[in-house]
Amino acid sequence: MTIKTNLMATTAAMLITAGGAVYADGHATHPETGETLASEQVFTYRDLDESPSIDPGKAEDTAGGDIIRDLFEGLMGQDAEGNLIPAVATGYTVSDDNLVYTFTLRDNAKWSNGEPVTAGDFEYGWKRAADPATASPYSWYIELTTVANASEVIAGDMDPSELGIKAIDDTTLEITLTQPLPYFPDMTTHYTLFPVPQATIEEFGDEWTKPGNMVSNGAYVLTEHVPQERLVRERNEMYWDNENTIIDKTVSLIIPDENVALTRFLAGELDRTEVPAGQFPRLAQEYPDDIMSVPQACSYYYTINLTDTTNPALLDPKVRQALSLAVNRDVIVDNVLAGGQKAAYTFTHWATAGFETPETPIAAMDQAARDAAAKELIAEAGYGSDNPLSLKLIYNTSDSHKSVAIAISQMWKQTLGVETELANQEWQTFLETRGNQDYEIARAGWCADYNEASTFLDLMDSGSGYNDAKYNNPEVDALLAEAKTAADPQAAYTQVEQIISEDVPIIPIYHYAAAKMLSDAVEGWPYNNFQQKWYSKDLYIVAE
Template identity: 65%
Template structure:
């Protein structure tokens, strides 16, 4: 971005800040008075992985990317699809060719038009082995023609099944019909990318002084491990209907410190510390809130060649899973409305009801007895105690859950589990390199369909960090992608997971927040929690 362009945008930003609350009242209920200061400040646990749409891999990073960039489709407050850069799409008779029509007033923050070629470049870039995107596999999950071959390096990225018919027409060819394909276009991996900027600055293209984006906000400041700031993008096609002027994400590792800062008025949103929701909901009715999330929380066994020999024995994995008293974790440790997990897929997912499992039907006493029996059969006991290390990323809540699990195993099974907490980036690298024995895992759905969870255990998944490999499971998931009736197939997959226990499901998430009463329009009805700052507003107190 040239200096003249920066000056022009700075001037437009200044003028828009003055006019914003006057211009943008389309999603504000009648009678609401807007605050003079339209700044939304919230807490994040860790430094985000990236703000590059094709590289970002964590929830907090994706929240920033959804503000900075806009894809083909967005979600409304209830998670329904709505137009983004695309005004709509058509699909051919066999549902294998999608044609998206782009709006003619979508622009990059440097004033250049957003065109179909920007999506072609971004999707090819995501699949290109040269980038090594952690979400490269997502392109294959979308069933885009030639995706597997491009990712494997057998075909060039230009052979991926995407093309620009003209500047405002983007065509995608699938290798097979995929009923939920349109929903997948709300994911950051599919957002457009500015080729010229990336080629000019390389890995530095996402720095505030270099980045060019097409969303409702631009990145104006980033201090690693401290804060990230985004401000309104005057070039955004719907800027007149944006109210929030500035969004500040503060990295605060300690959730109790974050709560104190919330109570001091420094934050508009933060997570409720583990175990404190009952008290805070009484003290702060309507401010301490809990609602269902499309996320799971689990521990994954390292089943790769570098993993412990003990975990190769399914009886050991089953024993450890059985001996976890999930009710203590959800009701006493967390106490925020999180449901216990006996399946990998959360109940909040659309169109699929997770099956009841044998473990779920047992009492905890029966589970413990079965766990003792299985571990003894596997050769472990007082004379040969099972020992291993469990890792998690730094967080008081994660620590409390890990401590509770290790104590349950010690008391019930005599297992010695040592604990290690790692900083987020180190944790991701350690887990991704299979340099662990038992590791915390969590997944928030990339789209609202059961496959977004079950595909994690496909042997080819980029996030199958435990390297679980079951050909039967792989085949069922492949069949589901071509089937119009997937419920039975997904039930079979959950049955395999329950029997093999490559992971230990612990609980399914709830959104447990302290949310300032002056924040309007937070999308509690969207279980994916794909929120956009442009849809929020601050109410005068």
């Protein structure tokens, strides 16, 4: 579902040049659409939390990724439709055995300090992220690319210099895989595989990401960062395509309260914010030109701690199955959220390219049958009115997460007699708590790193860095490995989804839709990009 009028293709614009400065004003028009551009090209949007890092080698969240894509640029990028397009690389060739990729870099790519971006910068960035000394929370992503020796380097069994990436010369980068991976080029759009400036990092250490220190190669540079308040990036005059960029400045504001953010949007202080839970129908009627809802490659779920630090009851599959069955997902998406989300009975998002959603027993039932089965299972596990089960559920601070948690805890109480203690935590604390398995049940969300089912299901691998349940099923591991080399991996994906539906290390709740308020003055938004990978350089603001 897309609700937005006057959808325009994302295009670059030629701007008026005066005295050597490039700018847009009320008299400039878009070269393809003819629209009059606003005199102030500033895009301001709301973020829920402060990102843990904006270092490409240490970042781990979606909001941080949005910032990094403005500040840095990888080998390849995505267009408004989600198609792969050249970025720093102009293209690539592949060996006959599909194991060696050779990327050709453009010779006019520069860092914000004027130095050229070279193949060596990519080699350094990849090896740094894989190096255990960096402690990258996303190092496992490099292993997923099947780059040669990635597993050994990340495990500390090989020196990072052995990673299968090599700068042949300044504009030629060679990457060797251990097995063919058809979607490998798409994986290079992820920030973990972006280049980083070695000299700057060596000079400033952990302080290199601060304004004034950071050197970047994207369309924007970091000019201001007030933690827990705001982050500002402005045009990078050294960017190779700067003359075709319209937005001069992008500002992200940390606003924890969704309703406060909505008020500020309606007052004209924000160009984009999230639709608060349950308010989409009303806002769509009142502001039809400023609202959108499109499928987004993310899944919302609850992860269950399966280690010895958990509530022992959760180690019983019958308890986990009962909890999953008792969640009325239709109530969550239709009444609590009401923004175009879809009920989830699989981990993989229904709109993922090439994925066919398999039938699972839970999906085939109606809610009455699910509730009946849940009651039987919880009784078989030994819990009931004479032995009530008590659980703890944590979520990162957000009104929407709170609304979902309250609704589900009430479902568990009504159907199963389960008492649930709810607790919210600030984002970075929450990530640490969940990552350290210091929880019983925790809210989680996963957004695709690339448009293929493995980006979701690989989290169920026992060795995944984001397997926060610490789920370990050798059959699942084997199927995921098999899928990597299968001509058609759907059969393996179907089996994995069916197994985790029985084992319930996670409880899928809904598949995301990007339900947002977006000013009708902002054009160029990539509505049809399933991952919702947006770049400020592709946006522009029209005159009111």
